[in-house]
Amino acid sequence: MNKKLTEKLASGHSTCAGCGIPAIVRTVLGATDEPVIVANATGCLEVTTTIYPYTAWKVPYIHNAFENAAATISGVEAAQKILLKKGKIQKKAKLVVFGGDGGTYDIGLQSLSGALERGHDFLYVCYDNGGYMNTGGQRSGATPYGASTETEPAGEQSFGKAKQRKDLMEIVAAHGVKYLAQACVSNLRDLEKKAKKALEIEGPTFLLVLQPCTQVWKFPTSQYVSVGKLAMETNFWPLYEIEDGKYTINYTNPNPKPIERFLETQGRFKHLFKPENKHVIEEIQKTVDANVERLVNKVKE
Amino acid sequence: MIHKTYSIQNTKYNILALTGGAAAAEALRQMEPDVMAVYPITPQTPIIETFAKMKADGKVETEIIQVESEHSAMSAVVGAQAAGARTVTATSSQGLALMHEILYIAAGLRLPSLMYVSSRALSAPLNIHGEHGDVMAVRDSGWVQIFSENAQQAYDLGFIGLKLAEKTRYPVIAVMDGFHTSHTTERVEVLEDADAKEFVGEYSPEKYLLNLEDPISLGALALQNTYFEFKLDQEKGFSKIKNEYKKICSEFRKTSGRSYKLFDSYKLDDAKEAIVILGSTAGTAREVVDKLRDEGRKVGLLSIHLFRPFPYKEVGKELAHIKKIAVLDRAMSVGAYPPLYTEIVNSIYHATSRKIDIASYIYGLGGRDTFQKDIEKVFKDLEEGEISEKIKYLK
Numbered sequence: 001m002n003k004k005l006t007e008k009l010a011s012g013h014s015t016c017a018g019c020g021i022p023a024i025v026r027t028v029l030g031a032t033d034e035p036v037i038v039a040n041a042t043g044c045l046e047v048t049t050t051i052y053p054y055t056a057w058k059v060p061y062i063h064n065a066f067e068n069a070a071a072t073i074s075g076v077e078a079a080q081k082i083l084l085k086k087g088k089i090q091k092k093a094k095l096v097v098f099g100g101d102g103g104t105y106d107i108g109l110q111s112l113s114g115a116l117e118r119g120h121d122f123l124y125v126c127y128d129n130g131g132y133m134n135t136g137g138q139r140s141g142a143t144p145y146g147a148s149t150e151t152e153p154a155g156e157q158s159f160g161k162a163k164q165r166k167d168l169m170e171i172v173a174a175h176g177v178k179y180l181a182q183a184c185v186s187n188l189r190d191l192e193k194k195a196k197k198a199l200e201i202e203g204p205t206f207l208l209v210l211q212p213c214t215q216v217w218k219f220p221t222s223q224y225v226s227v228g229k230l231a232m233e234t235n236f237w238p239l240y241e242i243e244d245g246k247y248t249i250n251y252t253n254p255n256p257k258p259i260e261r262f263l264e265t266q267g268r269f270k271h272l273f274k275p276e277n278k279h280v281i282e283e284i285q286k287t288v289d290a291n292v293e294r295l296v297n298k299v300k301e
Numbered sequence: 302m303i304h305k306t307y308s309i310q311n312t313k314y315n316i317l318a319l320t321g322g323a324a325a326a327e328a329l330r331q332m333e334p335d336v337m338a339v340y341p342i343t344p345q346t347p348i349i350e351t352f353a354k355m356k357a358d359g360k361v362e363t364e365i366i367q368v369e370s371e372h373s374a375m376s377a378v379v380g381a382q383a384a385g386a387r388t389v390t391a392t393s394s395q396g397l398a399l400m401h402e403i404l405y406i407a408a409g410l411r412l413p414s415l416m417y418v419s420s421r422a423l424s425a426p427l428n429i430h431g432e433h434g435d436v437m438a439v440r441d442s443g444w445v446q447i448f449s450e451n452a453q454q455a456y457d458l459g460f461i462g463l464k465l466a467e468k469t470r471y472p473v474i475a476v477m478d479g480f481h482t483s484h485t486t487e488r489v490e491v492l493e494d495a496d497a498k499e500f501v502g503e504y505s506p507e508k509y510l511l512n513l514e515d516p517i518s519l520g521a522l523a524l525q526n527t528y529f530e531f532k533l534d535q536e537k538g539f540s541k542i543k544n545e546y547k548k549i550c551s552e553f554r555k556t557s558g559r560s561y562k563l564f565d566s567y568k569l570d571d572a573k574e575a576i577v578i579l580g581s582t583a584g585t586a587r588e589v590v591d592k593l594r595d596e597g598r599k600v601g602l603l604s605i606h607l608f609r610p611f612p613y614k615e616v617g618k619e620l621a622h623i624k625k626i627a628v629l630d631r632a633m634s635v636g637a638y639p640p641l642y643t644e645i646v647n648s649i650y651h652a653t654s655r656k657i658d659i660a661s662y663i664y665g666l667g668g669r670d671t672f673q674k675d676i677e678k679v680f681k682d683l684e685e686g687e688i689s690e691k692i693k694y695l696k
Contacts, residue, residue: 035513037384037510037511037513039380040520046520046522047522050518050520050521050522051521051522051524052521052522052523052524052527053521053527055518055521057516057518058516059516060510060511060512060513060516060517060518061510061516061517061518061519061520062379062380062383062510062518062519062520063519063520063521064376064379064380064403064406064520065376065402065403065406067372068372068373068376068403071338071368071372071373071374071376071377071380072376072377072379072380073380074338074366074368074373074376074377074380075336075338075366075376075377075378075379075380075381075382075383075384075386075388076380076381076383076384076510076511077380078335078336078338078364078366078377078381078386079335079336079364079380079381079382079384079385079386079388079511080384080511081364082335082336082362082363082364082386083335083384083385083386083511085362086335086362088385089385089511089512091513093511093513110369110370110373111369111370111372111373111376113369114368114369114370114373117369118366118367118368
């Protein structure tokens with residue numbers, strides 16, 4: 001394996017075949033030559049990289065609990081500030097948090113909100129695989145409308161998730177964060193650019209990265225890049241950034257593929273192709289279109 | 302603040318009129334913590350308010366993180382302490398309950414933070430007053446617990462607690478009774494800043510996150526093959542705390558002239574009946590002991606400082622000659638005997654095969670005052686042999 005790639009997160013971790021999380025981590029951490037310290041919420045990344053007595057982390061790493069990665073990094077940041085001031089340490093490290101959507105949209109939202117409001121200097125990266133994948137695929141606040149999950153499965157009386165996902169980007173933006181961006185594991189160059197930008201800014205920054213989960217989205221392990229690409233090409237997952245409140249779209253498809261092209265790649269949406277669920281697909285398409293329109297209008301503002 | 306410096310027999314000290322909360326804040330100032338992560342809650346708030354003012358006046362350098370909950374307070378404490386900073390916090394009641402999950406993590410990661418707790422009742426129903434229900438609910442979390450009786454002890458045991466934490470790498474809770482101690486102004490002898498600084502020393506951890514040359518991974522996943530050993534190690538180290546505590550108490554005596562032990566024994570040597578207690582009510586009980594002694598009764602008092610780890614052997618030995626004991630708990634363990642009573646029964650069971658009558662009393666829940674007459678009633682019960690397996694309540 002490319003030595004540069006494994007400089008901070010080594011090979012030998014135990015993520016599933018076809019998981020994009022290591023690529024996200026390596027791309028973000030590879031975006032800076034400065035030293036980094038990583039805080040990690042409980043989740044897939046954590047359990048697959050730190051099984052005692054091993055660790056895949058070659059940089060200082062802390063996992064505290066599920067809902068408190070942002071509070072944990074707040075402590076690290078305050079410690080760094082005062083120890084630099086007192087001359088007890090000399091070098092300043094970049095502080096990066098990785099959390100899944102469960103640890104960020106749901107159980108960790110309060111801790112994230114507090115850390116953003118206090119203005120600590122750190123980058124929070126949420127890898128969004130749309131559910132609690134580490135515990136076997138339960139529904140989260142990031143699970144898309146219509147997806148079948150273990151805790152809101154499709155059935156005779158159900159088409160899967162009956163509510164729309166949270167718009168976490170808008171929630172974070174409402175904190176007046178200087179820089180936040182939406183990215184996708186299928187476009188690592190774009191992710192790298194955004195990570196670089198985020199890490200250069202002083203104060204809290206945020207990246208929301210789509211991470212197609214081969215296990216729970218149910219697609220072949222060779223396909224995570226192409227599934228992510230379809231998320232972008234159907235405009236399900238537009239790439240954009242918000243810098244000082246100003247929106248920039250990095251990628252939307254002017255001639256988007258119909259949302260079915262994305263949905264049909266995954267077992268979690270299989271039930272939507274039954275005739276009685278046609279309305280769900282129509283609803284998803286409507287939401288996708290409206291979201292792009294909203295973003296386009298935001299850019300014009 | 303009344304402020305006067307005295308010099309007696311070459312020991313210089315200041316005498317201040319402080320509440321327990323302000324005494325704790327003064328101790329924290331002198332410890333010069335790097336980071337304090339804290340969230341307001343009654344009756345803890347005087348500690349952080351006093352400390353925040355000290356910061357505003359440039360008397361401390363500490364980075365204060367004004368977190369959005371106690372859960373985040375304890376989470377930030379873990380982050381800061383792991384990063385290599387001397388880190389402190391303070392809380393009460395619901396706040397301590399909200400921290401519960403992370404208390405185990407701080408202890409499991411062997412992060413030696415100091416936390417002041419102004420103990421208070423837990424909801425429901427809501428009650429903001431003094432009680433030990435909150436600290437008792439976290440007695441198995443792996444934190445050392447040291448109880449104080451008054452503002453002076455709250456001040457002193459904070460120093461002992463911090464040093465004990467950093468020496469043993471176990472976090473420490475220094476407990477004062479909410480309101481009765483935290484909000485009562487008392488005479489407090491305060492160390493000179495330089496003496497305090499010398500006593501606590503520098504915090505220099507061996508491993509810490511901000512040491513970029515030696516990256517560590519903290520918070521690993523330990524499965525069936527290793528978790529058990531981690532817990533055994535934690536227990537093994539914890540059992541050494543008693544001795545360290547004693548050593549640090551004797552160092553503190555040299556610095557302050559004030560002496561602390563695992564517990565305070567009062568007129569126990571020839572006592573036939575005794576009360577065992579935690580916290581501020583010990584003061585009231587001591588008055589009663591004096592009064593009854595004047596009447597010729599052989600009574601005594603044991604007030605416990607170190608509650609975790611519990612000094613079973615020493616307590617057992619101390620009480621082995623007593624005929625009748627009443628254990629007074631300011632906490633309820635619904636459906637079971639209360640916490641201190643259980644520990645005393647255990648201590649005595651292992652110390653002697655002689656039958657000792659031990660009665661359980663619960664008092665002061667939700668901040669209800671306990672008067673001398675209540676304590677006298679307990680001694681009267683003991684004298685008259687009114688001892689059964691039934692828990693009694695001093696209402």
